[in-house]
Structure formats: structure tokens, C-alpha cells
Amino acid sequence: MGLPIPNSKLGLWLFLGTEIMFFTAFIGSYIVLRLGSPGWPTDYNDTHITILWGGINTFVLIVSSYCVVVAHEAMAQKKFAKARQFLTYTLLLACLFLGIKGIEYYGKISHDILPSHIPETPTQAIGKVNRQLEQVVRKRFAAYTDGGIVEVAEARDLGSVSAALDILASNAETPPELKSTVAADVELYRKWQNLHQHIVADVSLNVIEAAGLGYAEARSELKPETSLPVLGFVEVKQYLAGLKGQEYVEDSGELRDLPAETDLPAEVAASKAAVVSAVRSGVFDPHPVLYGNLFASIYFLMTGFHAIHVIVGMILFIRPLMQGSNLDERWTDWVENSGLYWHFVDLVWIFLFPLLYIA
Numbered sequence: 104m105g106l107p108i109p110n111s112k113l114g115l116w117l118f119l120g121t122e123i124m125f126f127t128a129f130i131g132s133y134i135v136l137r138l139g140s141p142g143w144p145t146d147y148n149d150t151h152i153t154i155l156w157g158g159i160n161t162f163v164l165i166v167s168s169y170c171v172v173v174a175h176e177a178m179a180q181k182k183f184a185k186a187r188q189f190l191t192y193t194l195l196l197a198c199l200f201l202g203i204k205g206i207e208y209y210g211k212i213s214h215d216i217l218p219s220h221i222p223e224t225p226t227q228a229i230g231k232v233n234r235q236l237e238q239v240v241r242k243r244f245a246a247y248t249d250g251g252i253v254e255v256a257e258a259r260d261l262g263s264v265s266a267a268l269d270i271l272a273s274n275a276e277t278p279p280e281l282k283s284t285v286a287a288d289v290e291l292y293r294k295w296q297n298l299h300q301h302i303v304a305d306v307s308l309n310v311i312e313a314a315g316l317g318y319a320e321a322r323s324e325l326k327p328e329t330s331l332p333v334l335g336f337v338e339v340k341q342y343l344a345g346l347k348g349q350e351y352v353e354d355s356g357e358l359r360d361l362p363a364e365t366d367l368p369a370e371v372a373a374s375k376a377a378v379v380s381a382v383r384s385g386v387f388d389p390h391p392v393l394y395g396n397l398f399a400s401i402y403f404l405m406t407g408f409h410a411i412h413v414i415v416g417m418i419l420f421i422r423p424l425m426q427g428s429n430l431d432e433r434w435t436d437w438v439e440n441s442g443l444y445w446h447f448v449d450l451v452w453i454f455l456f457p458l459l460y461i462a
Contacts, residue, residue, distance in 0.1 A: 115440045119447050122412075126451050129405050133458060136401065142393045149392045151210045152402075157460035160203050164449045167196035171442040178435045186438065187430055190420050193445070197417045204410055211399070215387060218403065221395030225336035228389035232343055233302050236295045237261075239385040243288045243378070244268075252281075265292050280370045287374035291346070291382070298342060307332035308342055340389055347386075348379040358388070402459060409451055416445045 137143055144150050170193040177186035211217070222228035240261060248258040253267040271277055272285045301308050310331055337351075344351035349358045392398075419441040423434045 109436050111436055111440055112443070115443055119443070122447060126405075126408075126454075129401075129408070130454055130458065133401050133405065136397060137458075137462070140394045140397065144392050144395055144398050148390070149395065150398065150402075151207075151214055151216055152460055153207070153210075154460050156203055156207055157456050160200050161452060161456050163196050163200045163203070164452050167193045167200075168442075168446055168449045170196065171438075171445050175435075175439050175442050178432070178438045181432060183428075183430045187424060187427075190424055190438070194417055194420050194424065197413055197420075201410060201413060204406065211402075216395070216399055218396050218400040221399060222389070222391045223393055223395055224391050225389070228391045229302060229334065229336060229339050232339055232386060232389050233295075233299055235386040236298065236343075236346075236382070239381050240288075240292050240295050242385070243291065243381060247271075247285075247288075261292060265289055280374075283368070283371040284374040284377070287371075287378045291378050294346060298339070301334050305333050307334055308338045336389065343382075343386065343388065346379070346382045348383075405455055405459065409448070409455060412448050412451070416441070416448050419444060 147153070170189045174186045174189035174193065177183070177189065215221070222231050241259075244261060244264045245258070247253045247268060248255060248264060253264065253271055255263045255267050257263060268285045268289050272282050272289070277285075298308070301310070341351040344358055347358075348361050350361055351358055419437075423430055423438055423441075426434065
């Protein structure tokens, strides 16, 4: 009773105290993990974090906090039209902040920079290539099974679908355009199978087959206490580059597009181009990132919770704006308390921006 402030304001300050502890736990954990993880990802190719976007969002929140202050001052002076105007500015700036954050999230999601999706070792990167390439093959084959072009007992059995497609390609009544498309997809399946078998056997791609006669012969010719060469990371990168119609330059690690096969018939060239395009869009280049999953988890956790708080702040501003011309002095405390909450949201971002974007 001795505090000359409304109960609502006191309650909000108590609530903000719990919020401070909430975000302090996140920020403190991040600092400990960041300093205790040598090799933390900082390169843009690993994180897809752009300081410019973060800086713009920082400026947006600072301006929005200024607008809240002006709105509260206008409420105290009973200039309710001006208060509505600056509350609207604050709401629009909050939408702009979330829009920019959405662009950042899209950049990470489109590059599969998500928790538990990032390979942290060369072996994990090879395994991811194998899984993504299999998904590309399944999508290509699904067009035949779902469309009724071929019928198999089990559509998930890629071997059965491949056999059915071979029969379709050998049928004289099959249209030439379909034959060329089938041939390109079956070739992709066999190349994936070859890579998959080498990965399972952990045998170099220089061994003709990781399963079958080639592998058996190579095993039989081994001398005592010797083994076949293991599968190398660079080998897989070169193999994948070939599937993408590119050449991998081992010295620099660069990829260059191979010359187009202009001597192929138009329908064959179109079929191969479609397969190459599917592989390019569906399979990421193998790129292990040490501590990548920990980084992604922390990034989405901290920025995600902050975005939720931004949305809550927007709801608080919408309430008085819904009053329209009926906004009056009864909403003064509401606007002031909403402004206090918004300043806290701004302050949290002032900490997140240098820690996640600059450090």
C-alpha cells in the first residue's frame, strides 16, 4: 500500500522479473556453451546469419520503443488520436520485425540448418547425402506408381519399381519421350544404389561394386591382414557433383558446371536435365559443421521465444487500437504497462543481437 503505483504496474514489474530470469538462463547457457565449444560455427555458409538483417531489426525495435513512449505521453495528455497513431506505428514495426525474422528463418530452413539435421562429421555428411538422394529417387519413382504408369505390389520397394520401369522401357509401344524419362530415372536409381552399397560396406568407390561379383573378387584378392580402401569424403563429393552435372575441383573444393551434352536428342536431354535439377534441389552438398546442431538449437530457441514475446506485445497493442475513437483515459495504464513490456522485449533483443550475430 505504500507504493504510489497501480497494482497492474506492480504486477507487471514482478512478471518482468520472472521474464528476466527466464532469458538470463538462456543467455547464460549460450555463453557457457559458446565459450566451451572450440570451433563454434561462425562462417556465413555454416550459419546463414546476416548481421545486416539483425542490425535492421535492432533499429526497428528501438524506433518502435520510441513510438510507445510517444503513445503513452499522448495518453497522459489526453491526445488519444495521436496515441492511436503511434500505437499503430509500433504495431507495424513489430510486423516488420517478424517479417525480417521470417526471411532469416526461411534462409535457414531452406538450407536445412535445423536442430538434428546438420552433419557434424564427414561420416554424418555422407549419410545425409545417401538419405536425401534416396528421397529424390522415391519422389521420381512415385510419379510412375502414383500415376498408374507402372503397377507394383509394394511401391516403397525401389528395386521392384526399377524392374517394372525396365520392362516399360523395353516395351515397343512405350512412347519415346517416356522411354527417355524412364531411362534417366532408372540410371539415377542405380547410381544411388551404387553409392548406398559403398556406404553400407564402407568401401571406396574405386572398388567397382560394393555388393556382388566385383566386391567379392576384390575381397578374395586381398592379402592377409589387409583390407579394402574405405570410402572417402572427397569421393562422395566428387560422385555427387557428377550427379549434379558438375565437376568437383579437389584442390580448391569448387564446383563447376559441366558442358551440356548438346548432341543428345531433345527428349533425352530434357529427361537428364530434369533428373539433374531434382538432384541439385533435393540433395545438399556434403558439408560437416562442428557443433552445428547445438548452434541451431540455441538460435531457434532464443530467437523463437523472443518472437513469441513480440507477438504477445502486438496483442497488447491491438487491444487499445480496437477501441478506435472510443479510446480514452481508462486505457492509460494499459498503454503504459504494455510499453514497459515492449521495452523489455527490445532490451532482450539488444542482448541477443550482439551475442548471436556479432560475437
